[in-house]
Amino acid sequence: xxxxxxQKTAAERRDEVRLRSLxxxxxxxxxxxxxxxxxxxxxxxxxxxLSVPAGIALPDRFELSVPQKNKTYRAIMEWQRGDxxxxxxxxxxxxxDAGGSPEAALKKRVRELEAEVTRLKSRIAxxxxx
Numbered sequence: 709x710x711x712x713x714x715q716k717t718a719a720e721r722r723d724e725v726r727l728r729s730l731x732x733x734x735x736x737x738x739x740x741x742x743x744x745x746x747x748x749x750x751x752x753x754x755x756x757x758l759s760v761p762a763g764i765a766l767p768d769r770f771e772l773s774v775p776q777k778n779k780t781y782r783a784i785m786e787w788q789r790g791d792x793x794x795x796x797x798x799x800x801x802x803x804x805d806a807g808g809s810p811e812a813a814l815k816k817r818v819r820e821l822e823a824e825v826t827r828l829k830s831r832i833a834x835x836x837x838x
Contacts, residue, residue, distance in 0.1 A: 740819035
């Protein structure tokens, strides 16, 4: 009963209702040099609960890339318990600011893709070693 009261209190603090989901996403940090795959367990335009590998240390602020929605959000970590992370999301997608130039968005995307290529090369090396 105490746990359901705590959950209700957290739900009451939210601006929007969160919808249960199972969406693959990527946490991007360290200027696009570091990525971590995660699963969005519940989602609204203002926040989300993520499932990540337990024991992973994340920065307080990062980008959350959601390919299914074709958006990247600025995320602020609100809490972390075991393999779950609660984040608040900036309503505007990162790189979609009205004041941002298309060139800046392209540079950001190139950095993200370069980080992904590095991660994939590392994974290929791991798979071919064994």
